[in-house]
Amino acid sequence: MTRFSTKETVYTALGIALIAVCSWISIPLTVPFTLQTFAVCLVTALLGLKMGISAVAGYILLAAVGVPVLSGFRGGIGALMGATGGYVVGFLFTALTVGLAIRKGGRSLPVLLGSMTIGILICYAFGTAWFMAVYARKSGPIGLGSALSLCVLPYLIPDGLKVLLATGLTRRLRPLIFR
Numbered sequence: 001m002t003r004f005s006t007k008e009t010v011y012t013a014l015g016i017a018l019i020a021v022c023s024w025i026s027i028p029l030t031v032p033f034t035l036q037t038f039a040v041c042l043v044t045a046l047l048g049l050k051m052g053i054s055a056v057a058g059y060i061l062l063a064a065v066g067v068p069v070l071s072g073f074r075g076g077i078g079a080l081m082g083a084t085g086g087y088v089v090g091f092l093f094t095a096l097t098v099g100l101a102i103r104k105g106g107r108s109l110p111v112l113l114g115s116m117t118i119g120i121l122i123c124y125a126f127g128t129a130w131f132m133a134v135y136a137r138k139s140g141p142i143g144l145g146s147a148l149s150l151c152v153l154p155y156l157i158p159d160g161l162k163v164l165l166a167t168g169l170t171r172r173l174r175p176l177i178f179r
Contacts, residue, residue: 043055043056
C-alpha cells in the first residue's frame with residue numbers, strides 16, 4: 001500500500017471537491033449534463049494516476065454514504081444504484097485510462113486528448129450497459145439504439161468540448177501547481 005503525503009492528501013481532497021462542485025453544475029436530462037466528466041479528466045490529468053483515482057473513488061464513496069455530491073445535490077447508495085449510477089462508477093474507468101496514459105506517455109497534447117476521449121467512451125459503455133440493465137428491471141427492455149440516443153448521443157459534442165477544455169487547462173495549470 002502506498003502512503004499519501006500531506007500534500008498528496010490535500011490535492012486529492014481538492015480533486016474530490018472540484019468533482020463535487022462540477023456535478024452540481026447541471027442541466028437535467030435523462031442523464032444530467034454536468035461538468036463531472038470534465039472534472040474527472042482535469043483532476044486525473046493534473047494529479048496523476050494515484051491521486052486521480054483516489055479523488056474519483058473518494059467522490060464515489062462520499063456519494064455512497066449519502067453526502068449530496070451527485071448532480072441535483074443527491075447522494076446515497078440508492079442514487080448510485082439508479083439508472084445513471086453506472087456513469088458515476090464509470091468515472092473510475094475514465095480516471096484509470098487518463099492516469100495510465102499520462103504515466104506511460106506524459107502529458108503531451110495527443111496523450112491528453114486521446115486518453116480523455118477514450119476514457120469518456122469507456123465510461124459511456126459502462127454507464128449505458130448499467131442504464132439498460134436498471135431500466136429493464138424497472139420499465140422493461142430497452143434497445144441499445146434507444147439507450148445510446150438517450151444517454152450518449154446528446155453528450156458527444158459537450159463532452160468533446162469538455163475534453164478540449166480539460167486538456168487546455170491541464171497544460172496551463174500543471175506547471176503552476178507542481179513547481
